[in-house]
Amino acid sequence: MWLEITTLNQVPEWGVLKVNVDDLSVILNRQGMNVTCYRNxxxxxxxxxxxxxxxxxxxxxxxxxxxxxxxxxxxxxxxxHALESYPVKIEGDRVFVDIDE
Incomplete structure (x- = not known):
């Protein structure tokens, strides 16, 4: 299920943003227009x-x-080993993550 969790300008370029989605903690990273999301x-x-x-x-x-x-x-x-990742999509300036639990 795709959830809107932040806006693009809230995700620091070359840094991480921690976001809590229900009981799950994730981090988002932005490099240019590429945004990734991983379990924290x-x-x-x-x-x-x-x-x-x-x-x-x-x-x-x-x-x-x-x-x-x-x-x-x-x-x-x-x-x-790799961090557990979640699909990300961007619509305008809104960032959505597909969290399947």
Whole structure:
């Protein structure tokens, strides 16, 4: 189900925006007009990663330093792991995410 969760200008370019959708915490990232959405949980121990440092399109988990590419969700430290992603669509300046639970 597509849910409108924010506007495009609220998603920081090259940063992350944490949004709570019901009981689910997600992070959004924008690189140009490309917006991605991931579950706000490191694949290592499920700790939230929204407070992690973002540099050059990579977010680093503040707890155990796992690093993820924000354009793909792939883990730099453990390539077999990736952040859980959700489809995103943009209509005008509104950002929708398909959260299937």
């Amino acid at each position: 949980a490191c694949t290592h121990l499920e700790y939230p990663i929204d407070m992690g440092k973002v540099s050059r399109g990579i977010i680093t988990c503040p707890f155990h330093k796992y690093q993820y590419k924000l354009d793909t969700g792939k883990c730099v430290n453990a390539p077999s």
